Each structure stands twice: as structure tokens, then as C-alpha cells.
Amino acid sequence: xxxxxxxxxxxxxxxxxxxFVGESALSRAEDLQALxxxxxxxxxxxxxxxxxxxxxxx
Amino acid sequence: xxxxxxxxxxxxxxxGVTVAPAAWSRGAPLLAKxxxxxxxxxxxxxxxxxxxxxGRARTVSLWGFVLSSALAWSAAxxxxxxxxxxxxxxxxxxxxxxxxxFASAAPxxxxxxxxxxxxxxxxxxxxxxxxxxxxxLVTGGALVAAALQLLGWRAASAERELLxxxxxxxxxLAIIGAAAEVALARHSARVKRSRxxxxxxxxxxxxxxxxxxxxxxxxxxxx
Numbered sequence: 001x002x003x004x005x006x007x008x009x010x011x012x013x014x015x016x017x018x019x020f021v022g023e024s025a026l027s028r029a030e031d032l033q034a035l036x037x038x039x040x041x042x043x044x045x046x047x048x049x050x051x052x053x054x055x056x057x058x
Numbered sequence: 059x060x061x062x063x064x065x066x067x068x069x070x071x072x073x074g075v076t077v078a079p080a081a082w083s084r085g086a087p088l089l090a091k092x093x094x095x096x097x098x099x100x101x102x103x104x105x106x107x108x109x110x111x112x113g114r115a116r117t118v119s120l121w122g123f124v125l126s127s128a129l130a131w132s133a134a135x136x137x138x139x140x141x142x143x144x145x146x147x148x149x150x151x152x153x154x155x156x157x158x159x160f161a162s163a164a165p166x167x168x169x170x171x172x173x174x175x176x177x178x179x180x181x182x183x184x185x186x187x188x189x190x191x192x193x194x195l196v197t198g199g200a201l202v203a204a205a206l207q208l209l210g211w212r213a214a215s216a217e218r219e220l221l222x223x224x225x226x227x228x229x230x231l232a233i234i235g236a237a238a239e240v241a242l243a244r245h246s247a248r249v250k251r252s253r254x255x256x257x258x259x260x261x262x263x264x265x266x267x268x269x270x271x272x273x274x275x276x277x278x279x280x281x
Contacts, residue, residue, distance in 0.1 A: 012233070019233065020209070027212075038225065040271070046263050050263050
């Protein structure tokens with residue numbers, strides 16, 4: 001397992017936590033916080049996939 | 059997969075949509091909760107018992123599930139009032155029970171083609187072995203997606219609950235998809251300097267993430 005794989009998994013976990021916190025804020029009607037955490041979740045997820053995807057074969 | 063196992067999938071869905079919300083609604087008695095748990099146990103017992111007792115286990119499981127569900131509803135009749143059940147959930151519950159009835163009444167037949175394809179004593183060789191950690195990664199993603207479904211059931215309004223459900227569903231699907239993609243990407247061909255290239259390509263997203271983190275910290279410090 002390479003270091004970037006570990007980073008990708010850490011970003012995945014971070015995305016899960018961010019979604020969890022965002023959803024919790026959404027259910028409490030704290031919309032600004034919810035929006036912030038959901039945005040963090042989406043960006044973390046995107047970063048995890050980008051980091052994990054290997055480079056083009058040369 | 060046996061007939062009881064096939065029927066258990068829509069059964070669990072119907073239970074989750076119609077029985078569990080009634081049993082765990084506000085003011086529901088303990089009897090409703092016990093009956094709801096017994097219904098699930100009857101369903102799971104049918105799946106396990108089918109291996110040993112076949113048709114008899116299926117019948118006991120079916121009636122156990124239906125009667126326990128009916129007992130749960132009877133113990134908490136207020137939860138079934140028209141004001142407590144919204145139309146989408148009612149329709150989803152009807153579809154769930156219809157699918158369960160269909161799967162229970164028409165068990166899957168043993169296809170001839172399946173039998174012909176089986177060669178007794180021949181050991182199947184897997185085309186590729188699953189790398190260690192892949193299953194854990196995808197299971198972890200599925201568990202996080204399932205955990206997201208636990209939140210937001212007691213929101214201020216029905217519209218808010220619906221919004222939370224929608225967001226949880228979308229987030230859960232995205233997490234499972236990303237976990238599968240990360241697991242698959244580990245097996246792709248690696249090239250030299252791939253690590254640097256990957257980090258460079260992901261730099262824009264990582265910078266956005268860092269900016270979001272910084273914004274959060276600044277807001278937290280101000281608050």
C-alpha cells in the first residue's frame with residue numbers, strides 16, 4: 001500500500017465524518033453549518049478519488 | 059439463495075418502512091417494540107431454518123413475521139393514524155409488502171440451466187484473487203452510508219426529514235461509489251512518478267479542501 005492510498009482512505013474517512021456532521025446540522029435546521037460540512041464532504045470525496053486514481057500508463 | 063432468503067429482502071424493507079417506525083414512534087408501548095423485534099427474528103429464522111427444515115421453516119417464518127408485525131401495529135395504533143403516515147412512506151410500505159407477498163408466494167424455481175452448468179467435484183478456480191483490504195474498504199463505505207441513515211428521523215418538520223433523507227441517501231451512494239473506486243484504483247497499473255503525478259492532479263481539489271478547512275477554523279475562532 002502506497003502513501004497516496006493511505007491519504008485517499010483518510011480523505012474517504014474525512015468525507016464520511018463531514019457528511020455525518022453536515023447531516024446532523026441539517027436535521028437541527030442549522031443550514032449554514034450543514035452546507036459547509038456537506039461541501040467539505042463532497043470536496044474530500046472528490047480529492048480521495050483523484051488521489052487514488054493512478055497516473056496514465058506510459 | 060433459498061426462497062425464504064429471497065423473500066427476506068423485501069420483508070426487511072417492508073419492516074423498515076412500516077413496522078419499525080410504528081413500534082419506535084412516540085408513545086409506543088414496549089409490546090410493540092418486542093413484537094417488531096420478533097418479526098425480524100422470524101424473518102431471519104426462516105432464512106437459517108430453511109437449510110434444515112425447508113418448506114416448514116418458510117411457513118413458520120412467514121406467519122411469524124406477519125403476525126408479529128400485526129401485533130406491533132395493534133399495540134401502537136396511534137402510529138398508523140393518517141396524520142402520522144405521509145403518502146410517500148405509505149406507498150413505499152405497500153410496495154414493500156406486495157413484493158414480500160410475491161416473493162413468499164412464488165418461490166424461485168431451480169433452473170435446469172443452473173444444474174447443467176454445475177460439474178460435480180470440479181473445483182472452480184478464481185480468475186483473480188481479491189486483494190487484502192478491498193472488502194474492508196467497501197464494507198467500511200457501506201457502514202458509513204448505513205450510519206448516515208440513522209440521523210434526522212426526529213427533525214423539526216416532515217419537509218426537513220425528507221430533505222435529510224434525500225441528502226443521506228445521496229451522500230451514502232457517493233461514499234460507497236468512492237470507496238469502490240479507491241479499492242479498484244489500487245489494482246491499476248502503476249508507473250514511475252505516478253505518485254507525484256497523482257498528487258499534482260489532485261492538487262486543485264486538495265487546495266479547495268484546505269481553503270474550506272481554513273474557513274472553518276476562522277469561523278470557529280470568531281464564534
